[in-house]
Amino acid sequence: MNEDLEFIGKPFPKIDARMRVTGTAVYGNDIILPNMLYGAILRTAYPSALIESIDISAASKFPGVVSVITADDVDVNNISYKRDHPILKKGEVNCIRDEIAAVAAESIEIARHALTLIKVRYKVRQGIYDPYEALKDNAPLINKYAENKYNNKNLAEVFHYEHGDLTAQKNISKVIISRRFNLPRVTHTCLGTSNITAHFNKTDKKLLLYSSTQVPFLYQRDIAHALKMNPSDIRIIQPVIGGGFGSKLDMYPFEPICALLSIKTGRPVQILYSREEEFIASPTRQPMIIDITTGADKSGNFTFREINIMKDNGAYTSWGATTPFVMMQAFSSLYKVGACSFDSKAVYTNNVFAGSFRGYGNPQATFALERMIDLMADKLGIDKADIRVKNANQKGEITGQGLHYDTCGHRECLETVISKSEYKKIQSLNKKGRYRHGIGFASMLHVGGGAKIYRSDGCGTTIKIDPYGFCIIITGSSEIGQGSETVLAMIAAEELGIELSRIKVINSDTDVKPWDVGVHASRTSFVAGNSLLGAIAILKEKLNKKAAFILNTDFSDLQYKKGKINSIKEGKSIDLDKVVREMHFSPPGELAIASYFYEPDSHFQDKEFKGNVSGSYAFAAQAIKVEVDTYTGNIKVIDVYVAQDVGKVLNPLLLAGQIEGGILQGVGYAISEELLFEKGRLLNPDFHNYKILTASDIPDIHFFPVETNDKRGPYGAKGVGEAPLIPTAAAIANAVCDALNLEFVELPLTPERVMIALRENISI
Amino acid sequence: MMKGNRNRKEKQLVRISFSLNGQKVEAEIKSSTILLDLIRDVFSLKGTKGACREGECGSCTVLLNDVPVNSCLFPAINANGKNITTIEGLTKSDGSLDEVQEAIVQNGASQCGFCTSGVALAIKGLKYHYKKLNNSKKINAVLTPNRKDIKKWLEGNLCRCTGYVKIIDAAEKALINE
Numbered sequence: 001m002n003e004d005l006e007f008i009g010k011p012f013p014k015i016d017a018r019m020r021v022t023g024t025a026v027y028g029n030d031i032i033l034p035n036m037l038y039g040a041i042l043r044t045a046y047p048s049a050l051i052e053s054i055d056i057s058a059a060s061k062f063p064g065v066v067s068v069i070t071a072d073d074v075d076v077n078n079i080s081y082k083r084d085h086p087i088l089k090k091g092e093v094n095c096i097r098d099e100i101a102a103v104a105a106e107s108i109e110i111a112r113h114a115l116t117l118i119k120v121r122y123k124v125r126q127g128i129y130d131p132y133e134a135l136k137d138n139a140p141l142i143n144k145y146a147e148n149k150y151n152n153k154n155l156a157e158v159f160h161y162e163h164g165d166l167t168a169q170k171n172i173s174k175v176i177i178s179r180r181f182n183l184p185r186v187t188h189t190c191l192g193t194s195n196i197t198a199h200f201n202k203t204d205k206k207l208l209l210y211s212s213t214q215v216p217f218l219y220q221r222d223i224a225h226a227l228k229m230n231p232s233d234i235r236i237i238q239p240v241i242g243g244g245f246g247s248k249l250d251m252y253p254f255e256p257i258c259a260l261l262s263i264k265t266g267r268p269v270q271i272l273y274s275r276e277e278e279f280i281a282s283p284t285r286q287p288m289i290i291d292i293t294t295g296a297d298k299s300g301n302f303t304f305r306e307i308n309i310m311k312d313n314g315a316y317t318s319w320g321a322t323t324p325f326v327m328m329q330a331f332s333s334l335y336k337v338g339a340c341s342f343d344s345k346a347v348y349t350n351n352v353f354a355g356s357f358r359g360y361g362n363p364q365a366t367f368a369l370e371r372m373i374d375l376m377a378d379k380l381g382i383d384k385a386d387i388r389v390k391n392a393n394q395k396g397e398i399t400g401q402g403l404h405y406d407t408c409g410h411r412e413c414l415e416t417v418i419s420k421s422e423y424k425k426i427q428s429l430n431k432k433g434r435y436r437h438g439i440g441f442a443s444m445l446h447v448g449g450g451a452k453i454y455r456s457d458g459c460g461t462t463i464k465i466d467p468y469g470f471c472i473i474i475t476g477s478s479e480i481g482q483g484s485e486t487v488l489a490m491i492a493a494e495e496l497g498i499e500l501s502r503i504k505v506i507n508s509d510t511d512v513k514p515w516d517v518g519v520h521a522s523r524t525s526f527v528a529g530n531s532l533l534g535a536i537a538i539l540k541e542k543l544n545k546k547a548a549f550i551l552n553t554d555f556s557d558l559q560y561k562k563g564k565i566n567s568i569k570e571g572k573s574i575d576l577d578k579v580v581r582e583m584h585f586s587p588p589g590e591l592a593i594a595s596y597f598y599e600p601d602s603h604f605q606d607k608e609f610k611g612n613v614s615g616s617y618a619f620a621a622q623a624i625k626v627e628v629d630t631y632t633g634n635i636k637v638i639d640v641y642v643a644q645d646v647g648k649v650l651n652p653l654l655l656a657g658q659i660e661g662g663i664l665q666g667v668g669y670a671i672s673e674e675l676l677f678e679k680g681r682l683l684n685p686d687f688h689n690y691k692i693l694t695a696s697d698i699p700d701i702h703f704f705p706v707e708t709n710d711k712r713g714p715y716g717a718k719g720v721g722e723a724p725l726i727p728t729a730a731a732i733a734n735a736v737c738d739a740l741n742l743e744f745v746e747l748p749l750t751p752e753r754v755m756i757a758l759r760e761n762i763s764i
Numbered sequence: 765m766m767k768g769n770r771n772r773k774e775k776q777l778v779r780i781s782f783s784l785n786g787q788k789v790e791a792e793i794k795s796s797t798i799l800l801d802l803i804r805d806v807f808s809l810k811g812t813k814g815a816c817r818e819g820e821c822g823s824c825t826v827l828l829n830d831v832p833v834n835s836c837l838f839p840a841i842n843a844n845g846k847n848i849t850t851i852e853g854l855t856k857s858d859g860s861l862d863e864v865q866e867a868i869v870q871n872g873a874s875q876c877g878f879c880t881s882g883v884a885l886a887i888k889g890l891k892y893h894y895k896k897l898n899n900s901k902k903i904n905a906v907l908t909p910n911r912k913d914i915k916k917w918l919e920g921n922l923c924r925c926t927g928y929v930k931i932i933d934a935a936e937k938a939l940i941n942e
Contacts, residue, residue, distance in 0.1 A: 013869045014872065014874070017874050018865075018869060020877030022851065022854075023812070023881045029813070190876075191813070191878035192815065192876065240877070242877075243878060243924050243925060275817060480876065481875040481925055483875070654872060657930055660927030661925045686820065687816050687820035688818070695918040695928040696919050701927070
């Protein structure tokens, strides 16, 4: 069916690109409503303290201040999936982000000035910033809303997974290696800072929110719970988003706070973060310490993995605490492995809490896993590329965790990057002198067909064709810059023979669009694409009926091309818009409209976390070449060879954009990015001291898509968005270790860390 | 006393006039007003973005007499008598795209798009830069920037989505067009 595709597989530019290059796209950061107030939040001065008193009298009296609120002024529920996070803090503060009071004022300057007039008396506490310390018996309780369902008061979340016979697998292992890896806290640094504009109408008691959320329908439910409102009284409009990457999966206190300020004042209120606030108070990737032991038999077959992870949960729980869902997939099911035992703890501390970030725990897991493979290969004397190919996943495999690999390009991905990097030909890399060269490999496995972790992983679509032949797709899915609107429009163009310029995608209003779980888990092309195809099938039945009648032929004879419906047999055709008008206006009259809800053919995992959680699985491999300057410790990432099982290329231009962007985020994770904390305080809340990479830092990226044509995906496609950054840091670390013949167990590999390792010739 | 104060305040406002996207405009500003705020808040041109307000990210890039500047650090008072071009001014008056914008679209160089206005003007600035170089009489050969020059020029424009590859492709295409 793929031979004569007219749109799918072609490099169409994004249909929404023009509004973005002309500055006409309205981001949440650009919204101005009539009579709008500006909100600002007073955050704690100490990461851990008792609040003895809050005096808002001077702030309230300041000219231009309309409302000042503290916890005493609001009747709300806690937020977060564990409901352990008060929106405004009362009596105590537990991390440096903590919101104590909020101001709505006539200008942002007045609002910010008013914050300085609020007097808070603290009784400072020492705080706990190390999760191991927090687990000790004498540690104070950090979060008083903690469920306390485990055997320790500061334990927020625990996961355990196992498959196979660990003892038996250990017994057949020729090599067993243990390591502890330390993964840093990094952050999304979306260029558009966090924002929300809330407008509560006092008369009809309805709340309108302009929000950057990636999960509008879950958000609607969550903010309704927080505010003790009916979800249907809250309408979410998603303005253009200045970067997502997972950062907008959780709802954060500033959002209900903004709504509360609007409810208090009856006026629209906007809260817009400064860059410093964005660094301090927006989410991070989950930092963690991974203890891992792995084994392989004498031929290099992987035998077992035993993992113990300590996650710093921070003071409150976010979706980030559930990253083990994804991590255990990597540990249990990336490469074949006989037995796996996985334990993770998330422990409350007085640090900031993490959220979700592209890859969702997988970059951390893959780093540990792929480092261990190199160590085992070295010890066994087996080539590091060969050992990976030998253990690669295969089509038809059902993993220990119950993931069904109906299609699997893992081996092909590995073989592609091994051959394209000419690894076998370049055994003699320069290992002496100032500049040393190395090459490293890493693979990855990620969900490629959604992830059934909520009650539904579905997406709804309504499609209609107007009497002029224009097509409107109303999709539950959300656009965050990745190009979902374009891919959906291309699918409709392909199936209905309508030009892209005649297709509109409506996707930003919960009052209009059908339900969808959200833009996450690399799911949108797969789930929203399938949903759209389902809606198109229903719509075409209606159109076919009318067209077949007019053209005097049967359904199977009809072909949709270039705005016409053709009868091949009769050699006749009719304009699509004419068919629609005939439908609308001749009795009995019918709309050219159809709706469909697609639910992926995947399963919830059971209590042991086993089950086929995704409709499809994506695989990738990267081979990365680096040059390390032993005088400065600087690492130059030279070439990235990436092969990724994308199922089917829907749009090569947009696909390459996802690959390149993901890889560079992975390079940053590997060599330059780290939020530095000292006793709960962030030391580098700016781009000068938190280094995201620039145009000068990019490696040459050589991308080879692998098409496995998964019959479940739209045209065979799988999810692609998160995959490219997942193996990058692992492959870079492997390459640097190769170049220097040293071992690194921490990220990022900053010049400082490299120099210390070189000087002391030790593992670091 | 009050009157005197008010007078002094009024004196603090400075009248400037400059060309904004080809139109002569005037504004009464405080000497501390930043160009970015003048563009966004007074002239309501929201295409220019502020993403760090400390000169690190380039999202606020505008052209000042054809040279890219970070409008978040630039005192508006220094715009007096100058030509300022924002993204809205790069778009042609009939709504069609400048070749730089077109190259960004065609090469997939804009994802979330928050950096795009700044990137587009930085690339346009690079075009002007080379035009000026080539027009100066000292040089005979026609200079064009290579990929490395482009990367160096764009170092001040952070992008978190694209990994820069498509941005550099777009710049190359736009510069070759000349």
